[in-house]
Structure formats: C-alpha cells, structure tokens
Amino acid sequence: MPLIEVKNLEKTYLxxxxxxxxxxGLTFSVAQGEFVAIMGPSGSGKSTLLHILGFLDQASAGDYxxxxxxxxxxxxxxxxxxxxxxxxxxxxxxxxxPRTTVLENVRLPLPYSEIKESLWEELxxxxxxxxxxxxxxxxxxxQLSGGEQQRVAIARALVMGPEVIFADEPTGNLDSKxxxxxxxxxxQLNQKRRHTIILITHDTEIADYAQRIIRLRDGRIxxxxxx
Numbered sequence: 001m002p003l004i005e006v007k008n009l010e011k012t013y014l015x016x017x018x019x020x021x022x023x024x025g026l027t028f029s030v031a032q033g034e035f036v037a038i039m040g041p042s043g044s045g046k047s048t049l050l051h052i053l054g055f056l057d058q059a060s061a062g063d064y065x066x067x068x069x070x071x072x073x074x075x076x077x078x079x080x081x082x083x084x085x086x087x088x089x090x091x092x093x094x095x096x097x098p099r100t101t102v103l104e105n106v107r108l109p110l111p112y113s114e115i116k117e118s119l120w121e122e123l124x125x126x127x128x129x130x131x132x133x134x135x136x137x138x139x140x141x142x143q144l145s146g147g148e149q150q151r152v153a154i155a156r157a158l159v160m161g162p163e164v165i166f167a168d169e170p171t172g173n174l175d176s177k178x179x180x181x182x183x184x185x186x187x188q189l190n191q192k193r194r195h196t197i198i199l200i201t202h203d204t205e206i207a208d209y210a211q212r213i214i215r216l217r218d219g220r221i222x223x224x225x226x227x
Contacts, residue, residue, distance in 0.1 A: 046216055050198065084109055098140065102137050107120050130158060
C-alpha cells in the first residue's frame with residue numbers, strides 16, 4: 001500500500017468570479033521510504049500540491065489517500081493529529097522563533113502531542129544531535145547562520161518521528177555550501193532512517209539528491225522518472 005496516493009487531483013481558486021486552475025488531474029503515488037523531488041517553473045503548482053499532501057489545504061476535486069485512507073474521510077481532529085505526529089515540514093523561510101534557543105524551537109511540536117513532558121528534552125536533544133548541532137542547543141536561533149537555522153528547522157520537523165518530511169525549497173535562502181549540507185542531512189534521513197522525503201525545488205542540482213523526479217508544468221505532470 002502506498003504511503004501517499006492521489007487520483008485525478010485538481011485545485012481551482014475562485015477570485016471575483018475568475019477561475020484559476022492550479023492543479024489539473026494529477027495521479028501518482030509515493031511509497032514509504034521514497035525520496036521524491038517535485039520540480040517545475042513558478043506557477044506550475046508545486047507548493048499548492050505540497051500543501052494538499054501535507055493536509056494544509058484541500059483539493060477541489062479528485063482523491064488523496066494517506067496511509068490508505070481518503071483525506072476527506074479524516075475528521076479535523078484526525079487531520080491535525082496526523083499533521084503533528086506523522087508529517088514534518090521544512091520551509092524556505094525557516095519559521096523559527098528568533099529569541100528562543102535551538103532546544104526550545106525543536107521542542108515546539110511536543111506540547112501538542114500525547115508524549116509525556118518528561119521526555120520532551122530527551123527527544124529534542126536526539127533530533128538536534130541528528131542534524132549535528134548539539135553544541136548549539138543553548139544558542140538563540142538568531143545567533144546561528146542561515147544553514148544552521150535550516151538544520152534546526154529539520155530537527156523540529158524530525159522531533160515527532162514523522163513518516164514523511166515535506167521540504168518546500170529548503171535551500172532557497174542558502175548559499176551553495178549550506179544548501180549541500182542541508183541536502184546531505186535530508187539524504188541521510190532518507191537512507192538511514194527511512195523517512196519518506198517529498199522535496200519541492202526548481203534547482204536541478206538539489207533535485208539530483210532525490211531518487212525520483214516529478215516535473216509539473218501548468219498544473220499537470222510533465223514527466224515522472226525514477227533514477
């Protein structure tokens with residue numbers, strides 16, 4: 001059973017009676033443990049697709065199945081629980097709290113979980129160790145470089161032990177060296193920890209870290225190739 005499956009997925013926005021078709025009949029699946037890059041020019045629907053896959057938005061038509069269950073069949077409470085426990089998110093803008101420490105930022109998802117508070121620091125510490133920043137745990141995130149901040153964002157996405165990590169242009173604000181470090185961490189999480197990774201990027205070099213590349217154009221799948 002695929003972890004993720006979409007069938008004839010469509011997304012249309014209506015603004016002042018003007019319809020804008022963003023996604024047009026997408027059909028594909030993603031197996032547990034895959035590393036998939038979704039590429040395409042600006043306006044091709046990449047981020048919209050990621051938001052639907054991450055339960056941050058809903059499709060206008062078609063079906064989306066996560067772990068074999070149709071998204072529309074989950075309650076709002078179930079959607080929130082899955083988003084928190086089974087999905088991790090890494091965005092281009094980091095979305096960290098600048099005046100708090102690395103440890104405090106990585107702990108942020110835990111109060112919304114059923115995990116005992118006595119375990120929070122240990123779990124956050126493990127996630128920080130995973131991205132190689134244990135020596136920065138007590139630093140405020142504003143004291144870190146951009147590459148280090150993005151690694152903290154990855155640790156925060158990891159702390160709940162998600163099934164899948166959604167990364168939306170994670171290297172977009174980084175220099176090439178920092179970007180390579182971030183991608184090396186995501187690759188390691190996929191290869192050694194078997195996290196499923198779905199990566200949005202317009203950068204061919206970044207997409208090369210993935211095992212499979214889905215290219216979108218005008219809201220449709222232009223190609224879907226596995227290495």
